[in-house]
Amino acid sequence: MVKSDMRAELERVYQTLFAWCRARNFAGHDPFDALNSRLFQATPLRHSRLARLAWTQLGKRAPINLRPFLLVPHEQNAKGLALFALAALARFRTTRTQEDEQTARALLSDLLAHALDGYHGAAWGYNFDWQGRAFYAPRGTPTIVPTAFAARALIAASDAFKDEAYLHVARSTCDFIRRDLHRSEESADEVCFSYTPLDETRVFNASLLAAETLASVGARTKETKLVELALHATRYVVRRQRADGSWAYGAAEFQTWADNFHTAFILTSLARIMRVSPDQRAEFAPALRRGYEFWRANFFLPDGWPKYFPNQNYPADAHAVGASLVALVELQAYDAGALALAERVARWSISELRDARGFFYYQRRRFFTVRTPYMRWAQAWMLYGLASLLETEKL
Numbered sequence: 001m002v003k004s005d006m007r008a009e010l011e012r013v014y015q016t017l018f019a020w021c022r023a024r025n026f027a028g029h030d031p032f033d034a035l036n037s038r039l040f041q042a043t044p045l046r047h048s049r050l051a052r053l054a055w056t057q058l059g060k061r062a063p064i065n066l067r068p069f070l071l072v073p074h075e076q077n078a079k080g081l082a083l084f085a086l087a088a089l090a091r092f093r094t095t096r097t098q099e100d101e102q103t104a105r106a107l108l109s110d111l112l113a114h115a116l117d118g119y120h121g122a123a124w125g126y127n128f129d130w131q132g133r134a135f136y137a138p139r140g141t142p143t144i145v146p147t148a149f150a151a152r153a154l155i156a157a158s159d160a161f162k163d164e165a166y167l168h169v170a171r172s173t174c175d176f177i178r179r180d181l182h183r184s185e186e187s188a189d190e191v192c193f194s195y196t197p198l199d200e201t202r203v204f205n206a207s208l209l210a211a212e213t214l215a216s217v218g219a220r221t222k223e224t225k226l227v228e229l230a231l232h233a234t235r236y237v238v239r240r241q242r243a244d245g246s247w248a249y250g251a252a253e254f255q256t257w258a259d260n261f262h263t264a265f266i267l268t269s270l271a272r273i274m275r276v277s278p279d280q281r282a283e284f285a286p287a288l289r290r291g292y293e294f295w296r297a298n299f300f301l302p303d304g305w306p307k308y309f310p311n312q313n314y315p316a317d318a319h320a321v322g323a324s325l326v327a328l329v330e331l332q333a334y335d336a337g338a339l340a341l342a343e344r345v346a347r348w349s350i351s352e353l354r355d356a357r358g359f360f361y362y363q364r365r366r367f368f369t370v371r372t373p374y375m376r377w378a379q380a381w382m383l384y385g386l387a388s389l390l391e392t393e394k395l
Contacts, residue, residue, distance in 0.1 A: 006343060007390065013350055014386045016358035018087075021379050026084055026110070027076045028375025029067050031362065034059025035129040036139075038071035052131035063365075065372040078114040078124035079146035080376030083384045085111055085153040089160055090387035101161070108157055111150055112169065116142050119197070121175030123147045133254055135199040143196045144181060147173055148209035155216050167220060174217050174226055177210045190236040191229065192251075202251035205265040208237045212269040219276035231280060234273050237266065238287040245294030246310070260299040260308055261323035267291055268327045271334075292331055296341065300324075304344030305352075315363040318374075321349040322381025329388040342389055349382070 034040070034056050045051035059066060088104035115122045123142030130137040137143065151173045158167035182194035184202050192202045193210040211233035218226030241247055246258040247266055270288050274281045298310035299320075306320040307313055328342040353361045359373040360382045373379065 006347075009350070010346060010386055010390055013354065013358075014091075014383065014390060017360070017379060017383055017386070020358040021084065021375065021383065024074070024375070025076070026081060026107070026375065026380075027074045028373065028379070029065065029072060029074060030077060030080075030126075030128065030374055031060045031377050032056060032126070032130065033072055033075070033128040034067070034070065035131065036072045036075070036127075037067070038073075040070065049131065049136065052129065052136070053133075056131055063368055063370055074375075075127045076110065076114070077127050077146075077376040077380075078111065079126070079149050080380040081107060081111040081114060082124070082146060082149040082153045083376070083380035086149070086156060087380070087383040087387040089153065089156045090384070090391045093160055094387075094391045104157065104160075108153065108166070111153065115150075115169075116140060119176050120179040121172035121177075122150070122169050123173065123176040123180070124150045125196075134201045134252065135196070137196050137198055141196050141198060142176065142180070144177065144193060144206050144210050145195075147176060148206075148213045151213040151217070155220070158220075167217070170213070171217050171221060174214055177214060178229065181210065185236065186232075189232055190239070191232040192236045193233060203255070204237045204240060204247050204250060205262045205269070207233050208266055208269045208273075211237070212272050215273045215276050227277060230273060231277065234270065234280075234284060238270070238284055241287050241291060245290035245292075246298075247291065258310060260295075260306055260320040261317070263291065263295045263299070264320075264323040264327035267295060268323075268330045271330050289334065292334060295327075296335070300341065300345065302344075304341070304346070304348035306345055306348070314366045315370075316352065317363045318349065318353050318360045318378035319381050321345055321353065321360075322378075322383075322385035325385030326381075326388050329392055332392070339389075339392060346386065346389060353378075 035052060040046060040055055085104060085107040088107050092100040092104050114124055116125055119142055124146040125140050125142045129139050151170045154166040154170040177193060180197045182200045183191050184194055184200040185192045193207045195201050195203050195206050211230040214226045215230035247263060249255045249257055249262055270284060274284050299307045306316055306324055308315050308317050308320060324345050325342050328338045332338040352364055360378045362370040362372045362374050362378055
């Protein structure tokens with residue numbers, strides 16, 4: 001497929017997917033929303049940690065979508081809205097049309113409407129109760145991951161539209177990070193931020209997303225204290241890189257795995273931090289290079305198949321596709337072959353994970369494909385990834 005044909009195909013896929021999501025008001029199901037089940041919430045099991053874990057895993061691992069039977073409603077998700085807004089902003093930067101500006105601003109307005117009250121700064125959470133091994137976060141608990149992606153979208157909007165109002169909100173997320181999140185480990189030049197105000201977990205990609213927010217805002221507002229705090233959080237993650245170049249998910253004994261999209265998060269955030277902190281490029285560049293080389297060598301097959309884990313091919317996940325496309329576009333300055341790999345990943349996903357109606361399936365597993373069209377996990381990430389790739393002039 002020649003480059004012009006590839007761009008035309010990606011444009012068609014993007015537009016069809018965007019129309020599918022917009023027709024549903026960007027609301028849908030999520031792999032982790034099983035606790036929104038009206039059936040489950042009507043039982044005493046909702047108070048049991050083990051029952052919440054089991055119910056969540058049932059919804060996530062089932063080969064078919066059980067949510068219509070479990071009475072789980074379609075809802076908007078704050079992180080999903082942030083990703084949709086990032087995709088729309090990439091489209092606006094590409095087309096510069098009034099229609100694309102209006103689309104991006106409308107999504108940003110929806111995102112701002114989902115901000116949570118009661119904290120020192122703007123923050124966002126998930127639209128479902130979250131039960132993990134480390135902690136429990138009730139619906140509406142602010143978490144750093146959706147908050148950081150919301151801040152990324154707001155910063156991008158401020159840059160694209162020259163509108164300081166968006167940057168003002170993003171600046172307030174820094175107060176949430178500094179004053180509401182715990183600092184589970186802190187030294188003279190390191191810090192690790194918690195996932196929520198309720199826990200003290202040490203999740204590397206999450207803390208680095210906080211660092212990205214602080215650095216990106218601080219570079220624009222000329223606040224050196226924000227940038228310095230970001231660099232402390234960056235050092236914490238960089239210094240926990242393993243000898244082979246990988247990062248574990250977190251610091252706990254049960255968080256030792258490495259996966260595709262969380263590694264992509266780390267690489268993307270690290271590249272963004274280095275971009276706005278040029279004096280630290282020499283300090284962080286070796287870690288970025290080792291991490292990228294491990295990720296590229298271990299998480300993709302030659303045809304673009306995105307492996308979930310480095311030592312096994314299955315499942316192939318739409319989230320990994322979207323996050324990979326974003327990361328490869330961000331990292332093209334470090335690898336002349338990054339965009340060629342991105343094109344192979346995009347081609348593979350269109351061939352293997354796309355439904356004729358325009359949306360993308362959740363996962364391809366060894367013996368079957370899970371065709372559930374998760375809105376945040378699959379559609380929002382695919383739109384963000386495709387828009388990022390289409391924005392690249394070299395495509």
